[in-house]
Amino acid sequence: MTDLTKLSMTEALAGMAKGEFTSVELTEAHVRAVEASRPLNAFITETPDQALAMASRADAARAKGEAGSMNGLPIAVKDLFCTAGFQTTAGSHILEGFKPPYESTVTANLWRDGAVMLGKVNLDEFAMGSSNMTSHFGPVVSPWSPGTLVQRDAGAEEGGFLSELTAAVRQPHPVQEWQWTRKLVPGGSSGGSAAAVAARCAMAATGTDTGGSIRQPASFVGIVGIKPTYGRCSRWGIVAFASSLDQAGPMTRTVDDAALMLGSMCGFDPKDSTSVDMAVPDFRAALTGDIRGLKVGIPKEYRVDGMPAEIEKLWRQGIDWLKSAGAEPVEISLPHTKYALATYYIVAPAECSSNLARYDGVRFGLRVEGKDLKEMYENTRAEGFGEEVKRRIMIGTYVLSAGYYDAYYLKAQQVRTRIAQDFEEAYKLCDVILTPTAPSTAFAIGEKMDDPIAMYLNDVFTVPASLAGLPGISVPAGLASDGLPLGLQILGRPFDEATVLKVAGVLEQAADFNTLPPFVAARG
Ligand SMILES: NC(=O)C[C@H](N)C(=O)O
Secondary structure, three states: OOOHHHOOHHHHHHHHHOOOOOHHHHHHHHHHHHHHOHHHOOEEEEOHHHHHHHHHHHHHHHHOOOOOOOOOOEEEEEOOEOEOOEOOOOOOHHHOOOOOOOOOHHHHHHHHOOOEEEEEEOOOHHHOOOOOOOOOOOOOOOOOOOEEEEEEEHHHHHHHHOOHHHHHHOOOOEEEEEEEOOOEOOOOOOHHHHHHHHOOOOOOEEEEEOOOOOHHHHHHHOOEEEEOOOOOOOOOOEOOOOOOOOEEEEEEOOHHHHHHHHHHHOOOOOOOOOOOOOOOOOOHHHOOOOOOOOEEEEEHHHOOOOOOHHHHHHHHHHHHHHHHOOOEEEEEOOHHHHHHHHHHHHHHHHHHHHHHHHOOOOOOOOOOOOOOHHHHHHHHHHHHOOHHHHHHHHHHHHHHOOOOHHHHHHHHHHHHHHHHHHHHHHOOOOOEEEEEOOOOOOOEOOOOOOOHHHHHHHHOOOHHHHHHOOOEEEEEEEEOOOOOEEEEEEEEOOOOHHHHHHHHHHHHHHHOOOOOOHHHHHHO
């Protein structure tokens, strides 16, 4: 029988429709893969019982002819989405043990369409980071990290304290252990989502992207990740980081899967005042492969100093691929790009400082007592938040404070408008924009942690579209000379995810990226 964990979601749907296997079988295979992938630390909470119960319901629905668009597909959920009755931590100590009494709209939509929940996956604390290193639950290890599978003879090792008699009757059994030579980050903040999908333990995962959190990890682990237009997916029930930027989106192994899952996740939701009441197109139908005559903008300002030659080369390769498919590259200018990072790292912390004020020890999760109410607040927040979150709360509080508001926050909002106008102008000349997703391949766990600015630079190509609220996708485009994946990013006009996905499909075909991460190749 085929290895069910290697199928794409659309292949699995076809297999289940033909009766080749059931959702329960598909889910069991993934539950085993989740267990085998524990060395990656991708999951904060595994929910195998829930998964199998949902899978049987999906099989029953299929038998009755009531299969939804995601029927029976086992997926992972970033631990930033509230899941009713299941711990939702946001990767933070302050929310440890918090079981929401309600379900986020995005996950509710996925369950409505028959998807199966394998568990909740790790992330940077409150989605603040580009490495998954800021999680209270420890870093996630990328399945691309080099290492070897070691067979250890457990029986023989235990021999030390077994009597000779027991040792004689006991059969030594081999234990498989993965030994890392170097541990790499999966990117972030949706690092657990990225690792789980790349490691073939989840067929897909939900992610969220505030300044690149879906696209950068997708690039680091060689998968597809789309951040839809701001307002396309409901933010209701997603733990808020920066409300004017946060967007949910799918992380998958193919563009077709991304189109399928996005269709299920999005849609108007009256519970989110920024949700846009607009029909959801059939995203899969847009994947025609026909991009003849389409104008692809190449922003000259994205040639940043110090960008490795390899990334530049891959970008050129991407242009050639689209050209041979009949698209027309045009040079465009996004003149305010150089202010995007600084703008983002004022706006996002400002909103975070306000959003995170609610964690006071009274309403959710952790409470650390003190001699009075004020001391209880201080103790709870001092113990509950990690370093990066505290840094952002402090920056945010500073830029919003009297005397600095005009100089920082207001100015940043004005620059944000300029950045959005740059894109408006550019889209008069082109239909989509092609750029690299990230300025490097994955780095080692521990690197850049003492240099926040170096960490923030990861977002240099992703934040401009976030500030402008535009859709963007990262597609795996190849391997760099260090053997690690690199992605290319396609940005589109507001609510034109269909074209973004169509172009992504063409890139996907041209790149034909199908290398398995070493961790998966060793698992067999
Ligand atoms: N949340 C995100 O989109 C990630 C971004 N690197 C940040 O730390 O804000």
